[in-house]
Amino acid sequence: MINLFWPIIIVVIANTLYNISAKLIPAEVHPLASLSITYFTAAVLSIILFFITSENKNVITEIQKANWTAAALGFSIVGLEFGYIYIYRVGWNISTGSLVANISLACVLLIVGVFVYKENISLHQIFGMALCIIGLLLVTK
Structure with a gap:
């Protein structure tokens, strides 16, 4: 492990x-x-x-x-x-600047993985990305 x-x-x-x-x-x-x-x-x-x-x-x-x-x-x-x-x-505060950047990056890389590298995307990943986007909206308000 x-x-x-x-x-x-x-x-x-x-x-x-x-x-x-x-x-x-x-x-x-x-x-x-x-x-x-x-x-x-x-x-x-x-x-x-x-x-x-x-x-x-x-x-x-x-x-x-x-x-x-x-x-x-x-x-x-x-x-x-x-x-x-x-x-x-x-x-940006240290507590939110990096968080917003890294969550945005994770969402972009998920899309890149699917369209460029032909990786499979699961329903869990789609749901997780939606939660990330909701989280970004909440954190930046």
């Missing part, structure tokens, strides 16, 4: 730290200057963790195996983090 949930636990802990950090970025600093420090830190940590966890210690060989998705992920992460910084700068 732990094999199923340890990645979820990491995501929840990291996302909690992420949102607290995004909210606490000083208003005086330009968001992209702050993100430059963020990505430098992430790059250094990624390289260190690569050497700790990889059997093949040739990082250049591994980078050469990557495709366009690595760059696309980079673009999406910058947009995600820039958006989160501004969620808090425009006045």
